[in-house]
Amino acid sequence: MPAAPVEPTSRLRVVMGEEELLRSRAVSAVRTAVLARHEEAEVHELQAAGLPVGELADVLAPSLFGGHRLVVVSGVHECAAALADALIGYAKxxxxxxxxxxxxxxxxxxxxxxxxxxxxxxxxxxxLKITSAGDRGAFVRNEVRSAGGRITADAVVALVDAIGADLRQLSAAATQLVSDFGGTVDADAVARFHQGQAEVSGFTVAERVLLGDRAGSIEMLRWALERGVAHVLIADAIADGVRTAARVAALSSTNPGELARVLKMPPWKVKKAQAQSRGWSIDGLQQAIGVAADLNADVKGAAASADYALERAVRRIVTIRAETGRGRPARTGR
Structure with missing residues (x-):
């Protein structure tokens, strides 16, 4: 569980574990706490992989202008020995x-x-990675409670069975259920929620996007929005699809079974990602990950129109594939 919000005198923080959503929330909580106490604090976010020691030293050096600073160094498990030594030296x-x-x-x-x-x-x-169905159920209950609702035990089981282990999807669905049904969420509400999205889902949109089908992507997106699929579910599906394709494409093996073991994914998901990653370059997928990250913020309030943000991101990702990929898009159109 995340530690308590950072105190004004706290100077060092470690966010550690395999669960990406929980890491993101922990960093956000620290950022919010720091900015609440130091409104004009400088915020620096750095990636440890490839980070020069000199650049880190510049960021950590005392400021000539005073004021508090927040420095987040992500992915320190990948940092070079010299950078690790510099961080250890600073911590003293x-x-x-x-x-x-x-x-x-x-x-x-x-x-x-x-x-x-x-x-x-x-x-x-x-x-820590949430691996058991019981822990995922507890996560769902907490998400529903945080959104101001309650959820029955059978609804928890139904939701976890329907969505699986992806915490972002579980969180988005729990929040949307409370928004749609309010009060107590029961198994019937979960069934109605998924039935309403049976024809077109965020994953339907993501699949068209990754295949480079511009016209199909926009058509599926508009159908999904028309049917009331939550913006955040579509954005999360696109982000998951791009990240999964990038992970599969980054490995030299083409054996689905071997990739499934290495990536700790079910074989069906690996095969799907292999198909979707064809025609993509690694550089293109990295660019698409950046677009998906911006989209995540946009649909959660950063953009004036979440509908527009989704369509803009879809068009941008398809364009990236066309401009940087190894093959032509499956279908093009405006």
Missing amino acids: DPDPDLTLVIVHFGGKRNEALVKAFTAAGAAVDEC
């Missing part, structure tokens, strides 16, 4: 006007860095 004498958060995706790599931070008194947010 941290700046009182700076909150440093390191984000580790779990595992043994650079574990000494995490130990050094905890030994220096860093607060720790543990974001």
Whole structure:
């Protein structure tokens, strides 16, 4: 569970674990807490992989203009030894006007860095992978409660069975159910929710997008919106599809069984991702991941129109495939 909100005197923070949604929320909670106490704080977000030690030193150096700073270094499990040593050295004498958060995706790599931070008194947010159906059920209940509703035990089981292990999808569905049905969410509400989205879902849109089908993507998107599929569900499906395609494309093996073991995915999902990643380049998929990340923020309030943000992102991702991919789009149109 995430640690308590950062105190004004806290200077070091570790966010650690395999669960991406929980990591994201933990970092957001720290950012919110820091900015609540220091409205004009500078915020620096860095990726550890390939980060020069000199660039880190510049960001961590005392500011000439004073004021608090928040520095988030993500993916420290992948950082080079020199960068890890620099972070460990900083933790021994941290700046009182700076909150440093390191984000580790779990595992043994650079574990000494995490130990050094905890030994220096860093607060720790543990974001462990949720693997059991019982834990996913507890997650759903908490999401519904946070949205202001209640959910029956049979509805929890129905929702987890329908959606599976993806926490973002579970969270989005739980929030949408409370919005649609209010009060108590029961199994009938879950069934009606999924029946209403049976023909066109976010995953239908994502599939058309990844295949480079511009006209089909826009058509499916508009049908999904017309049928009331939540903006966040469509955005999450697109992001999941792009990330999965990128993970599959990044590995040299084409054996679905081997990829399923390495990526810890069901074989059917690997085969689907293989089909969807054909015609994409790694560079194109990386660009598409960036578009999907921006879309996630847009549909949660950053954009004036979530409908427009979705259509713009769909068109942009299809264009990226056409401009950077290894093959032509499946179908084009305006």
